[in-house]
Amino acid sequence: MKKMPLTALLLSCLSLLSACTSAPHAEAAQTDASMTFVIVRHAEKVPDGSKDPPLTDAGHARAQALAKRLSSMPVIAVYTTPFQRTRQTATPTAQEHGLPLIEYDAKLPASEFAAQLKQRHAGQTVLVVGHSNTVPDIAAALCSCDVAPMSEAEYDRLMTVRIDASGRAALDVARQ
Numbered sequence: 052m053k054k055m056p057l058t059a060l061l062l063s064c065l066s067l068l069s070a071c072t073s074a075p076h077a078e079a080a081q082t083d084a085s086m087t088f089v090i091v092r093h094a095e096k097v098p099d100g101s102k103d104p105p106l107t108d109a110g111h112a113r114a115q116a117l118a119k120r121l122s123s124m125p126v127i128a129v130y131t132t133p134f135q136r137t138r139q140t141a142t143p144t145a146q147e148h149g150l151p152l153i154e155y156d157a158k159l160p161a162s163e164f165a166a167q168l169k170q171r172h173a174g175q176t177v178l179v180v181g182h183s184n185t186v187p188d189i190a191a192a193l194c195s196c197d198v199a200p201m202s203e204a205e206y207d208r209l210m211t212v213r214i215d216a217s218g219r220a221a222l223d224v225a226r227q
Contacts, residue, residue, distance in 0.1 A: 084173040084174025084175075084216065085174065085213065085214060085215045085216050086169065086172055086173055086174060086175055086176070086177070086213075086214050087124070087175075087176040087177070087211060087212070087213050087214075088168060088172075088176075088177050088179060088190075088193050088211070088212045088214075089121065089124075089126075089176070089177070089178045089179070089209065089210070089211050090178075090179045090181070090186050090189055090190045090193070090209075090210045090211075090212065091117065091140070091178070091179075091180055091181075091186065091208070091209050091210070091227070092180075092181060092182060092183050092186050092201060092205065092206060092208065093106070093110070093134070093136040093137045093139075093140040093180055093181070093182065093206075094106050094107075094109070094110035094111070094113035094114050094117075094136070094139070094140045094206055095107045095109045095110035095113060095206050096110060096136045103134050103135055103136070104135075104136060105135050105136065105139060106135075106136055106139045106140065110136070110139070110140070110206075111139065113140070113206065113207070113227060114139060114140045114141075114142065114143050114144075115143050116227060117140070117143065117144055117209075117227060118143035118144040118146070118147045119147075120209075120227065121144050121147070121148075121178065122147050124176050125175075125176050126144060126147075126148045126150065126176050126177065126178055127148075127150070127172065127175040127176060127177065128150065128153055128171075128172060128175065128177045128178070129141045129144055129145040129148070129150050129151075129152055129153060129177070129178045129180070130152075130153045130154075130155050130168075130177065130178065130179045130180065131152050131153070131154060131155070131180045131181075132154065132155060132156070132157040132180075132181060132182065132185075133154050134182075137180045137181065137182070138152055140180045141178065141180040144178055145178075155179075157181060157182060157185050161185065161188035161189045161191065161192040162192045164189060164192070165189060165192035165193045166192075168193065169193070169214070183201040183202065183203055183205065184201075186201060186208075186210065187199065187200055187201050187210075190210040190212055190222060193212040193214070193220065194212045194214075194220040194221065194222040195220055196220065196222050198210065198222065207226045207227045208224060208225075208226065208227075209224070209225045209226065209227045210222060210223070210224050211223045211224075211225070
């Protein structure tokens with residue numbers, strides 16, 4: 052049997068050790084990512100009786116205030132339904148961060164939409180703009196917790212769901 056030079060033996064051992072230690076760290080970096088979801092109802096809408104009303108002046112002001120509030124957060128995606136009131140609410144934040152609006156189907160079950168968000172946005176911060184009859188369910192599905200229903204007259208609830216690296220979720224409810 053031929054003897055391996057000491058230098059070659061050490062390099063082989065270091066190479067094996069490096070391969071063993073780097074793989075779990077790379078995997079951990081992908082799975083240990085915390086995420087933040089900011090969920091709001093669209094801002095005040097014009098009561099014109101149509102199915103797709105625009106925002107009022109107060110609604111546009113609220114949308115601008117939301118963008119300012121989220122300007123220091125590393126928002127990486129902005130989701131809206133196809134209605135102009137959600138799009139108008141989300142647009143200032145999307146522009147602030149240089150992002151396109153991503154359309155989602157408000158009829159999609161909240162649990163399915165939440166699962167998609169978690170899968171797509173590990174380690175990221177996301178804004179979701181929806182409707183009074185959908186955003187409480189989306190927040191509840193993201194945090195696996197109870198969320199109070201939202202009345203048709205409520206426009207100022209800002210729900211933030213933070214999911215830590217171990218998967219524990221916390222819901223914070225504030226007013227805009």
